[in-house]
Amino acid sequence: MAVRPVLVLPHPVLTARAAEVGLVDDAAGALALDLLETMAASPACVGLAAPQIGVGLRAFAVDVTGHRKARSCHGPFVLFDPVVVSAQSPEPAREGCMSVPDLTGDVARATRLVVAGLGADGRPLELELDAFEARAVLHELDHLDGLLFLDRVAGPHAVFPRKVYR
Amino acid sequence: MPRFSLSALGADRPGIVAAVTGVLVDQGCNLEDSTMTILQGQFAVLLVVSAPDATTAVALEAALAEVTGPLGLVVAVRPLAEPPGGAGTADEGDPWTISIHGADRPGIVHAVALALADAEGNVVDLSTHLIGGPDAPVYVMMLRVTLPAGRAEAALAAVSGAATALGVHCTMHPDESDLL
Known part of the structure; x- marks a missing residue:
């Protein structure tokens, strides 16, 4: 278990599609712990995808505990090979990313979401999420397809300078 | 009613928009379209204005320069051909x-x-x-x-x-x- 460096653009792993994990073995378990610990090490970080720490696998961690925009909250969790079961009611909101320095952007994302995958224990896991937790999961899911919020914003006037990051 | 393009550029500081638009109001101009933003610390203003019939680009630029000169802005005013839109293709496709x-x-x-x-x-x-x-x-x-x-x-x-x-x-x- 370790806090890993978070990669930033233009690192190629951030724009590549990540590979399926398939089986949650010891290595995957170690990845889950690294994701959780690295996420927890950055106070403003509510989610982290494996490509952001240089691992091209379909895995992410999310934790929206205590966030003022959160409604549903499953605490800190890791999902392997996640798929969207249903996504509804998109709403725009501004988001940033630890891998995209200096900018934020307005992105429309579903506010009601059901996502399925394998949990950190390797068992199938299905979660029903809304509001900010749904946004966080969809942001991380995009990372697994090599997509950043910059690829989702509505246009030139939906990207904004970020005063502070890290 | 004659229409003009207006550009102004200079180091950003508070009061630029107020100064430029103050002159436009005094000159009886109507601000039809605008984009204003900071580029690496330079405040950039691009406007399309309509103005009273007797207005010339030279006169409008001179009126602006009196106010914008002390603010360190470079201002340029150019007449626009009518009808509005010219050869624009933004709405097609x-x-x-x-x-x-x-x-x-x-x-x-x-x-x-x-x-x-x-x-x-x-x-x-x-x-x-x-x-x-x-x-x-x-x-x-x-x-x-x-x-x-x-x-x-x-x-x-x-x-x-x-x-x-x-x-x-x-x-x-x-x-x-x-x-x-």
Whole structure:
């Protein structure tokens, strides 16, 4: 278990599609712990995808505990090979990313979401999420397809300078 | 009613918009379209104004210069041909948003714009951002474009090819708008 460096653009792993994990073995378990610990090490970080720490696998961690925009909250969790079961009611909101320095952007994302995958224990896991937790999961899911919020914003006037990051 | 384009550029400081628009009000001008933003600490103003019949570009520029000179702004006023819109093509074709990002290098904007122009695509809005540290600068380019109806696919393929040749990431999606 370790806090890993978070990669930033233009690192190629951030724009590549990540590979399926398939089986949650010891290595995957170690990845889950690294994701959780690295996420927890950055106070403003509510989610982290494996490509952001240089691992091209379909895995992410999310934790929206205590966030003022959160409604549903499953605490800190890791999902392997996640798929969207249903996504509804998109709403725009501004988001940033630890891998995209200096900018934020307005992105429309579903506010009601059901996502399925394998949990950190390797068992199938299905979660029903809304509001900010749904946004966080969809942001991380995009990372697994090599997509950043910059690829989702509505246009030139939906990207904004970020005063502070890290 | 004569119409003019007006540009003003200078080091950013509070009061620039108030000063420029104050002159326009005094001159009886109407602000029809505007974009104002900070570019690397320089405040850039681009306006289209309509003005009372006797107004000339020279007179309007002189009136502005009295106020903007002390603020360190360079101002230029040019007459616009009527009718409004001129040869603009912004309303024709299919609207798309294109996002491009990758390691900074010379020629990204040109290569993408050239691919678009060759495919008769029209840039209607464009902004770029240089982000990241000096060790690994990243160029982010966002475009809103209109593409010739029925030929959007070829234009997008050309842009995608240009991006690949530059080693930058490129995604595109149609601008969807629902009338409610």
